Amino acid sequence: MTGTRHPHSRRGEIFRTFLLLGLTSFGGPIAHLGYFREAFVVRRGWLSESDFADLVALCQFLPGPASSQVGFAIGLRRGGLPGALAAWCAFTLPSAIALALFASGASALGGDVGQSLIHGLKLVAVAVVANAVWGMAGKLCPDRTRAGIALVAVFMAVFIGGTAGQLGAIAAGAGLGVWWCRPATAMTRPDRRELSGRASFFALALFFLLLLLLPLAATGGGEVVAVMDAFYRAGALVFGGGHVVLPLLQAEVVDPGWISESTFLTGYGAAQAVPGPLFTFSAYLGVAMAPGVHGGILAAVATVMIFLPGMLLLVGVLPHWDRLRASSTAQTLIQGTNAAVVGILGAALYAPIWQGAIVEPADFALALAGFLLLTVWRWPAWLVVIALPLASVLTG
Known part of the structure; x- marks a missing residue:
């Protein structure tokens, strides 16, 4: 039309x-x-x-x-x-605003009831990420080869740790995919060119320039530039679904000490309750890093930067899509990368998510209940977000 x-x-x-x-x-x-x-x-x-x-x-x-x-x-x-x-x-603003407002008011959740609600949100994160690992493993690691790549990624994420371990796991997954995996049957369809070659070249050039130059600028560019670098890099490396951004962001904002692990997990649990893209978790993190107007600025910067690389790649690749998907090398590279991100997310399920939320047997029981509600009874995530914090208050 x-x-x-x-x-x-x-x-x-x-x-x-x-x-x-x-x-x-x-x-x-x-x-x-x-x-x-x-x-x-x-x-x-x-x-x-x-x-x-x-x-x-x-x-x-x-x-x-x-x-x-x-x-x-x-x-x-x-x-x-x-x-x-x-x-x-x-599509992005409603959930970004909701999570920024939650971050602004999270400090008001004091007392036993408030702390039980926050702990319940951490249990939500355990259930949701476990469900994501379960579903992604079935789709992205359906054979021994890709399961092996995922296991290699787990070892690299655990024993190297931090951003280096995650980047190394993604690179290893891509290389092992080209070496071990078999290409899928290529689809064919006429090329549709909504964008010019000039726009494609500009978008791809900007994507790589920012990926290379932002880390250099962040060394002496102040807090805003450091946030731009951290969130752009996280957005550029998210293969396999929104939940994979969790370990990448954890390495970028918790490891340097910008926010605490507890604050991070609380926000991730809250992000399951809002509509729209999970990447708007970045708005919560921006506000959590600093009070007042400065936190709002960081939230806006973080939100734009985490989405920007994916949009630049889309503009850059769209005119060439039919030729790319016919490439057996590209297909096997993506298969290996997707298997690796399953391993990275699996490692993150244990640390920091499990370690930060499961401190007694009751926590394990509630998290398991949330996982089963998602996987067996097919509850929507927002209902689990309501149920587990309420259960945490009642059992706390």
Whole structure:
């Protein structure tokens, strides 16, 4: 459906549609893709079923937040770059604002009841990440080869530790994937060029320039530049789903002492209760790092920077997607990388998540109950976010 609507009217339509989704899209990235299909393929006809499947395949291939990238691409197709920015802002702002407000008021949760609620949010993190590891392992490590790559990643993440261990695990996974894995059957479909080669080149060049130059600038550039570097690097390395950002951000903000591990896990638990992308956890972290207006600035910087690399890669790769996905080397590289991130997330499930939340047998029982509610009874995450903190108060 092309239409003849004025560009400003079309951008307003994009913003309103994505704002409604940002306010109501609970359930994580897979659920978001279901909402997108219903809204843009079935109800509005903005793109065909095959075009939607093509965008989903591309965004699963790239690092970054897959559902936000799909939304960005739909806005790009519908209204150009202004439409893409309108889609991203509308889908991201509700959860980012909610988590920033939670971080501002979290200090008010004092006393026994408040501490029990906070501890319950940590138990939510155990259940949610365990569910993510379980689901991702089944899909991304279906054979001995990829299970072996995941195990190598666990050892590297545990024994090397920090950012170096995670980066080394991702690099090792990519190399082992090219060496050991078999390419999948390539899909073929006519190339669709919404973007020029010049825009693609500029986006890819900017992606790598920021990845290389921000660490240098952060050495003497002050707190804001350091936050830009940390969150951009985390966003550039997230393969396999939003939950993988957890260990990357933990290494960037907890290890340097910017926030405590307890504050980090509390915010991650709260992030399960809001609609929209999980990457908006960055807004909570920004506010948690500093009080007042300065914390708000850090929240805005962190949120933009963690999403930016995924969007730059999408713009850079979109014109070349058909040729890339036909490459057997690219397919095996991504298979190995995805297996490695399962190992990284598995290591993070133990430390810091399990160690920070499970301190007595009752904690284990509640976390296990949350895991079973998610995996067996298929409860939405936001219901588990309500149930476990209440149970923690009652049993505390």
